[in-house]
Amino acid sequence: MSIKTERVASLLQQVLSKPLRRIAEELSPRLLLTVTRVEMSGDLRIATVYVSLYGANVNPEQVLRRLQEEQHELRSYIAEHTRLRHIPELRFRYDASAAYAERITALLEQLKAQQSGSSSADSSEAP
Numbered sequence: 001m002s003i004k005t006e007r008v009a010s011l012l013q014q015v016l017s018k019p020l021r022r023i024a025e026e027l028s029p030r031l032l033l034t035v036t037r038v039e040m041s042g043d044l045r046i047a048t049v050y051v052s053l054y055g056a057n058v059n060p061e062q063v064l065r066r067l068q069e070e071q072h073e074l075r076s077y078i079a080e081h082t083r084l085r086h087i088p089e090l091r092f093r094y095d096a097s098a099a100y101a102e103r104i105t106a107l108l109e110q111l112k113a114q115q116s117g118s119s120s121a122d123s124s125e126a127p
Contacts, residue, residue: 002042009038011082012047019077020051023070027063031056036095040088047088052098060094067092 013035024033032054039048051067053060067074067090075087 005040005042005044008044008084009040009047012049012078012088013038015078015081016049016074019074020067023066027066028056028058031058033063036098044084045086045088046091048091048093050093050095052095054098064092064094
């Protein structure tokens with residue numbers, strides 16, 4: 001990406017955080033929706049917005065569908081809060097990397113608990 005596309009992507013990531021927070025609260029009060037990154041097309045007409053979900057057990061497809069339904073309002077919000085010449089079409093994608101990292105952390109914690117449980121059992125059996 002060129003410097004200009006990177007700057008626009010960064011700007012969109014910042015600007016979209018507030019309206020996406022509102023949408024997440026409407027879907028579930030415990031849902032935290034974050035924009036992990038934005039990728040712009042070379043002509044700045046299309047923005048692919050990657051989002052992660054935390055806190056609530058919500059189907060990512062349902063969230064992506066809702067975001068697409070809100071695209072007009074989100075583009076209007078971008079127009080009001082930026083000075084972009086063209087407001088890009090928004091395409092939303094689920095970023096599963098946070099969920100994957102959360103799962104790995106849970107597995108490591110579980111393994112650690114099992115090992116410490118077996119260590120204490122082994123020490124109690126020692127003469």
